[in-house]
Amino acid sequence: MTAEQDVITAPKAASAARHGDGLTREQLLSAYRQMKTIREFEERVHVENAAGAIPGFTHLYCGQEAVAVGACEHLSDADYIISTHRGHGHCIAKGCDVVGMMKEIHGRRDGLNGGKGGSMHIADIGKGMLGANGIVGAGQPIAVGAAIACKLRGEGRIAASFTGDGASNQGTVFEAMNMAVVLQLPKVFVFENNGYSEHTGASYGIGCEDIVKRIEGFGIPVWQADGFDFFSVYEAMGKALEVSRNGGGPTAIYCETIRYFGHFEGDPQNYRAKDEVQRYRAEKDCLVNFRARMEADGGLTAAELDAVDREVGALIERAVQEARNAPRPRAEDLLTNVYDNY
Amino acid sequence: MTAEQDVITAPKAASAARHGDGLTREQLLSAYRQMKTIREFEERVHVENAAGAIPGFTHLYCGQEAVAVGACEHLSDADYIISTHRGHGHCIAKGCDVVGMMKEIHGRRDGLNGGKGGSMHIADIGKGMLGANGIVGAGQPIAVGAAIACKLRGEGRIAASFTGDGASNQGTVFEAMNMAVVLQLPKVFVFENNGYSEHTGASYGIGCEDIVKRIEGFGIPVWQADGFDFFSVYEAMGKALEVSRNGGGPTAIYCETIRYFGHFEGDPQNYRAKDEVQRYRAEKDCLVNFRARMEADGGLTAAELDAVDREVGALIERAVQEARNAPRPRAEDLLTNVYDNY
Amino acid sequence: MPKKSMREAINEALHLEMARDPSVIVLGEDVSGGAGGTSGQRDAAGGVFGLTKGLLPKFGEHRVIDTPISESAIIGAANGAALAGLRPVAEIMFSDFIGVCFDQILNQAAKFRYMFNGAKAPLVVRMTVGAGRSAAAQHSQSMHALLSAIPGIKVVMPSNAYDAKGLLLQAIRDDDPVIFLEHKMLYNDTCEVPDGDYTIPFGEGVLVREGEHATVVATGQLVKLATGVVDRLAAEGVRCDLIDPRTTSPLDEELILESVRETGRLVVVDEAPPRCGFAADVAALAAREAFASLRAPVATVTPPHTPVPFAPELEREYLPDAARVERAIRSVIAH
């Protein structure tokens, strides 16, 4: 693509998404709770980071919640996902402990990774969360391996990987796609185009006109979804899983979305139109959309959603308080978990 | 592809190739001479290798001559190519000195690379031949760089890379394709499917049904050619070059062909039907085809072609004799050409 | 005891462990071979060097996995399979090729346990190392030094068939990522190798020869070379300890230091290039920890700081040889 993309367009084949109806109240509540948890978590990390409480590089997922949650609400702990440098949302969606995450991001001893991973490396193997990853494109081959394990076990489990628009140009991602097809693995590639790879627009780094055709060229069927709409993503992921869980080989979903913050905390965002985020927040926000949808079709009441908001607010507040008060690592922790013997 | 490929089929869109007529007598003679030179060179290396005269790993190009020559007859020393582990054919087609090559393969001091490269690393930068390469998939990104230089100079030069069916699955090749599109480089990707990647059929490693669609998915136009037919390859390459030389960005040609020998010298070829090579030699050989074509349309006489055969035979004989008698490297050569100062 | 080549010993270890532990899988290019070929024959290669021969027929396609040429995806897949509870054994034909999949070793396998609060990634990556076959600069390198520099992985380099089997069984059962380096010049070397199950622990070197005059540390194919030299010198009364560390990470520092503290003299013979190499590593160890006992400059015998050349004459010149090893031993003893 050479022309700059029109910032607010419907995805090419957005499924107008009136199919969320099939979800139970519990499922709807869970989906909203997860998205809200990510939003609150990230908005709070943004604040804490600005206050100097958070060491290292932090990449926030705000704005993209519908993708992580739409994909992961289909998965259980027995399924695997692998994430990116922008991993908080995927981790929360996959069930990682939010307090443990907040502690980890604060570099505390009882953080989810013992304070040795930090924002870019949150993982919980027991939850099937194989890690955020600081190396762009490293996760997709790893997910191929998890899918090999799933196939060997033959229990209908799958592995999913999240891939940004920028990452989609990394050789490892292409290799993973081809290998997954060759081995007919139960693997779902979730492509998450948030418009930018650092300071560069997605349309620049992706040379071809249509990334979906590029993926399909590998022999992988792609379902497109509206990355701002939980129901749309949920539906696409459901279709992909129907194939991949049942021996149909790898599949993909493709979602366009946007990140509300800079690439990293501190990014001046010179590459972005001034009002871009504001417009998205106003017109496309996934939480606002979800509420509107609930109001329209009566799935959940405003009071119920407000209750979730309060509950999530309290959780995040508790996470921050606990993280602040959590013990810092001790010198001897430096020399643990290197090998089996130290 | 899951089914094994039908071994002798016409390429999907083989241009029936009655367009060679546009070539002059000199061009026809040159094309035949180049193909014949490669054939004789390789058949002789095969013999010398069996006799123990050639150290190291040697991969022969016999059978695929029409591809290298069909592509390179369009190029001058000012254009660049980069080759693979199976590089002799591309080197000869690009104009490398045959005697120097034979010496190099024999590990002699005045070989084209001073005896330090060998079969897998023959190069001649002055001829625009940026090297055979022992790392599968390494050449394509390098050719991207040569194409950047061509574009910067703005003189209509191009860079071409040769990529096997096996190599086409390497991440670096995909990266190079995308990067060439992003930067709109004068680069031609020559895909050369000889049916096998070592001991594995091409259809296994290439997961998708149609590799051409996979390439097109990157935004690169592909011209398909019959890899056994010089004229077909020549025509496809001509079309690709018309685009790439004139600012149209990267292009590709795709050729199906076959190698007559094993993957490496010594390969027992258990993966291959017993009579496969024999049938190809009998029915599809590029030299036989070329002669038949000349006979049919009178472009060159049998006597003229026979004269080329004799000339080439003498050249290869001389190359072997000179290689045998050439001096071996001296101990002190070990410590030259590491850096600018030793 | 039956004599077996290192090739046979490694193949046997793979057969044994795949039979014993259903979580072991093998993956790589042509580990079986023949897929998509016109002969219809599978197991057509069993690895380009024949090390995985016979595995596919016995353990099937789900556990013996031929891959495209996509080394990042191969090692990445091994990483993911290991995190997901399998014990993958990946093959990268030549250690030189780690260039194309280095991230999956350097930043993934090596760091999971540390970054992920103790997560286990019990994978093995087998690859050939070393010069001697005129395979030139991109197929002859010795990567053990470079790999040993990476905290979080273990690096194994057997010098004979017996060790190869025991070390490989240990490698597969080990809960850490292990790089298993097979020297191509040793594949056909034979020695007595028991049929059954045995493991050799990591970080335990072996004293191949005993002597009081000097300590010689050698690795890989050079253990054989050094043994010849040490034996020749013993005949004239110069007796050396000869140590084969077997694993370069972890390294049996104690064995080396104990010996050096007794002999006061150290010669390190290694095939990695000299800068930041394994020979330097051992020399530094002695200079730090056994300085008081050292009675001569440490001598190292390595290739020069050059790529590996193609021509056989140059390759011979490149590699440590008996004359140079002997000269080094004599030089430290003369001090």
Added chain:
Amino acid sequence: MPKKSMREAINEALHLEMARDPSVIVLGEDVSGGAGGTSGQRDAAGGVFGLTKGLLPKFGEHRVIDTPISESAIIGAANGAALAGLRPVAEIMFSDFIGVCFDQILNQAAKFRYMFNGAKAPLVVRMTVGAGRSAAAQHSQSMHALLSAIPGIKVVMPSNAYDAKGLLLQAIRDDDPVIFLEHKMLYNDTCEVPDGDYTIPFGEGVLVREGEHATVVATGQLVKLATGVVDRLAAEGVRCDLIDPRTTSPLDEELILESVRETGRLVVVDEAPPRCGFAADVAALAAREAFASLRAPVATVTPPHTPVPFAPELEREYLPDAARVERAIRSVIAH
């Protein structure tokens, strides 16, 4: 003379050399930035650390090339452009990322000249190294040791803004592939840097401090650390030679050996992990070539054999600090 930060000095060198030599190009992710963005602003980043700021507006898109996230293609392209006669300066933000493009360094750039009978590939690859920003295991590594182990490339690691400018100008003009390592903790450090053109030759270290009691060799951000310690000790009469090699490959062995021959004592302070590291390399050099002069065990101060941890407390514990450097100097002197 004007004071400039290392960031400014490097940026200035790039501007100067691009203006002087039309064959110099710059490529990498976001070296300009803003392409395809909605603000329409180019040069929106000028490199994620701002090192290439202002180049695109001045030299245009043909010479300042933003790339997709495809490091193999970036370094491959630099290789090919160099073979084709340009002088590319590629940027890989973090040296940790060499994992994804290592082949193009290890097997391509480093070996062209040797394999191809003297072919020149005058490329520069700039990348950040080092810990200190809690960037954790995949964004904090120091790769100079691992890279110095590769014959055929040169490895440069400036410790201050003045050296950075002169070494970078040399790197671009050098006919060999050069890896140029910028320590992220030094970017804002300032010193006097002339506006004009000057180069610093490779393989020439600098004697930062002079003293007869011990030799201290330090690299990168640790030169600053070591200077502080050495100055403090000087105040109490313990005087050290402090050597900054500036390039780890080639290494100024003579400068180090001459000093050690005089002081008889050696401390090496380096940020690479200890196994097969740069500290071991220098220690081995002394144990081989200056043994007769050595009067104490060689001391090395490096991080432990672990990945780089995230938490600031652990990262501080990981890195060599003043107390450890001081202890090491005192220990060799006490001998």
